[in-house]
Amino acid sequence: xxxxxxxxxxxxxxxxxxxxxxxxxxxxxxxxxxxxxxxxxxxxxxxxxxxxxxxxxxxxxxxxxxxxxxxxxxxxxxxxxxxxxxxxxxxxxxxxxxxxxxxxxxxxxxxxxxxxxxxxxxxxxxxxxxxxxxxxxxxxxxxxxxxxxxxxxxxxxxxxxxxxxxxxxxxxxxxxx
Amino acid sequence: xxxxxxxxxxxxxxxxxxxxxxxxxxxxxxxxxxxxxxxxxxxxxxxxxxxxxxxxxxxxxxxxxxxxxxxxxxxxxxxxxxxxxxxxxxxxxxxxxxxxxxxxxxxxxxxxxxxxxxxxxxxxxxxxxxxxxxxxxxxxxxxxxxxxxxxxxxxxxxxxxxxxxxxxxxxxxxxxxxxxxxxxxxxxxxxxxxxxxxxxxxxxxxxxxxxxxxxxxxxxxxxxxxxxxxxxxxxxxxxxxxxxxxxxxxxxxxxxxxxxxxxxxxxxxxxxxxxxxxxxxxxxxxxxxxxxxxxxxxxxxxxxxxxxxxxxxxxxxxxxxxxxxxxxxxxxxxxxxxxxxxxxxxxxxxxxxxxxxxxxxxxxxxxxxxxxxxxxxxxxxxxxxxxxxxxxxxxxxxxxxxxxxxxxxxxxxxxxxxxxxxxxxxxxxxx
Numbered sequence: 001x002x003x004x005x006x007x008x009x010x011x012x013x014x015x016x017x018x019x020x021x022x023x024x025x026x027x028x029x030x031x032x033x034x035x036x037x038x039x040x041x042x043x044x045x046x047x048x049x050x051x052x053x054x055x056x057x058x059x060x061x062x063x064x065x066x067x068x069x070x071x072x073x074x075x076x077x078x079x080x081x082x083x084x085x086x087x088x089x090x091x092x093x094x095x096x097x098x099x100x101x102x103x104x105x106x107x108x109x110x111x112x113x114x115x116x117x118x119x120x121x122x123x124x125x126x127x128x129x130x131x132x133x134x135x136x137x138x139x140x141x142x143x144x145x146x147x148x149x150x151x152x153x154x155x156x157x158x159x160x161x162x163x164x165x166x167x168x169x170x171x172x173x174x175x176x177x
Numbered sequence: 178x179x180x181x182x183x184x185x186x187x188x189x190x191x192x193x194x195x196x197x198x199x200x201x202x203x204x205x206x207x208x209x210x211x212x213x214x215x216x217x218x219x220x221x222x223x224x225x226x227x228x229x230x231x232x233x234x235x236x237x238x239x240x241x242x243x244x245x246x247x248x249x250x251x252x253x254x255x256x257x258x259x260x261x262x263x264x265x266x267x268x269x270x271x272x273x274x275x276x277x278x279x280x281x282x283x284x285x286x287x288x289x290x291x292x293x294x295x296x297x298x299x300x301x302x303x304x305x306x307x308x309x310x311x312x313x314x315x316x317x318x319x320x321x322x323x324x325x326x327x328x329x330x331x332x333x334x335x336x337x338x339x340x341x342x343x344x345x346x347x348x349x350x351x352x353x354x355x356x357x358x359x360x361x362x363x364x365x366x367x368x369x370x371x372x373x374x375x376x377x378x379x380x381x382x383x384x385x386x387x388x389x390x391x392x393x394x395x396x397x398x399x400x401x402x403x404x405x406x407x408x409x410x411x412x413x414x415x416x417x418x419x420x421x422x423x424x425x426x427x428x429x430x431x432x433x434x435x436x437x438x439x440x441x442x443x444x445x446x447x448x449x450x451x452x453x454x455x456x457x458x459x460x461x462x463x464x465x466x467x468x469x470x471x472x473x474x475x476x477x478x479x480x481x482x483x484x485x486x487x488x489x490x491x492x493x494x495x496x497x498x499x500x501x502x503x504x505x506x507x508x509x510x511x512x513x514x515x516x517x518x519x520x521x522x523x524x525x526x527x528x529x530x531x532x533x534x535x536x537x538x539x540x541x542x543x544x545x546x547x548x549x550x551x552x553x554x555x556x557x558x559x560x561x562x563x564x565x566x567x568x569x570x571x572x573x574x575x576x577x578x579x580x581x582x583x584x585x586x587x588x589x590x591x592x593x594x595x596x597x598x599x600x601x602x603x604x605x606x607x608x
Binding site: 063068 | 362
């Protein structure tokens with residue numbers, strides 16, 4: 001039985017590292033960013049919100065906290081940090097910066113992810129809806145601007161990049177054209 | 178309990194003279210079979226259903242669902258059990274019944290799990306490390322029986338305390354294979370202890386013959402579990418797990434005191450636990466969640482190993498005394514989102530692993546089904562922390578017919594009623 005177990009582990013490891021896997025890891029020093037990977041997962045389903053109870057994303061009590069990956073808080077995408085809501089829905093933030101209720105979810109959204117809206121949702125259970133954007137800035141997270149003033153500029157950049165960096169799928173892996 | 182008799186028959190006969198009422202159980206009574214305890218207050222409040230749960234306990238229920246944890250989570254759980262063993266004995270053909278009962282309480286660490294999601298662009302990859310107390314050996318049996326033999330009362334009083342359990346130290350991962358399918362696995366190191374302490378006092382024609390016995394078993398072994406979870410639709414998810422066969426190394430120390438004379442013994446052997454399969458279902462509709470698990474294991478495939486004497490003499494008997502078990506666990510949860518409050522309830526049917534036994538047309542052992550109910554409550558504290566409490570009540574009955582008991586003349590009918598109340602307290606913090 002031990003031989004079967006070892007063989008199984010080798011096979012699984014080979015499959016996942018050799019032919020690729022749906023899950024794509026993120027490295028903090030990766031300059032390519034998620035734009036290269038065409039987040040149809042996020043576009044189609046939201047970040048795992050497909051699985052989650054609707055109140056995780058809709059209720060201020062939950063504040064979306066349980067449904068948001070921890071690394072979104074630490075500026076992997078937009079430099080936002082440690083922002084979450086009180087039970088009554090009022091925003092809080094660390095570092096003395098006040099976060100707006102609506103801006104929090106936008107700030108923690110990865111490129112290509114659907115914009116998450118609060119309150120009664122058109123989608124019914126998750127409160128998530130898709131945004132047209134499917135790409136992200138190619139800047140390192142540390143270099144990214146988090147100022148609200150730059151949001152419009154960034155959005156425009158993303159839209160332009162989405163045309164040139166449109167991903168294709170080839171031999172089980174995702175490649176940039 | 179009869180495992181102790183069984184072992185004495187194997188190669189420690191000089192140490193363990195046959196017990197009397199203590200010999201009511203099946204010949205082979207391995208505590209690793211059928212003594213599932215469960216972890217996680219949320220899961221236990223829902224009848225023990227957890228295959229599709231999305232917290233750190235997925236490390237044990239279904240590693241694939243670790244992929245659903247988006248934040249670093251620390252999970253700590255405690256359990257409390259009050260176990261009551263009650264029995265009644267009577268001579269066949271006589272109406273006089275003798276009753277005895279006692280209770281035993283234990284408080285133990287139930288779970289300690291750290292789950293760490295790795296940052297991903299797409300999909301999910303989550304690692305988890307922890308320890309869970311999934312098998313519990315805490316148990317108590319007490320009996321009293323007497324006969325009038327030749328004008329003198331002969332009586333026997335026996336009480337057996339059992340304690341311990343198996344801790345599973347596990348490392349596992351869960352990852353998304355597609356938008357709807359996740360896969361996970363875990364390596365599990367089983368480690369635990371089982372202690373059996375028997376006091377058997379025989380009064381016969383004015384003579385007092387006490388006997389006490391202490392058996393200590395240490396278990397260790399490595400196993401693995403694989404799991405898959407699939408979100409069929411926004412409202413429905415299913416999962417399947419397979420637990421590998423696990424060979425546990427057992428070291429037994431024995432001590433017997435009879436009439437002031439002490440004797441000791443030591444033995445080593447392996448016990449091989451067979452494959453275990455489980456499937457689960459979750460349905461979510463707004464604030465309502467329903468979950469159900471089916472677990473299957475064929476305990477008749479238990480085997481002794483690494484000890485030729487035991488393999489030859491007793492492996493063939495497992496199929497005579499043990500059976501395959503299909504257990505059902507189901508529960509529901511309703512959440513009041515604005516209050517951060519969850520109410521839960523559940524039901525479980527977890528049959529004993531023993532076969533009914535019939536000898537010469539007489540049913541000598543009849544195992545009634547083990548089942549129970551549960552309910553619980555959960556709180557969300559400041560978005561980051563959950564505190565869950567569960568109460569579980571279970572019970573079952575064993576009926577025995579003992580044809581030949583040393584020092585007595587009559588056949589004995591023995592009924593054992595077991596009930597237990599458990600409280601689980603689990604806190605989880607998401608960083």
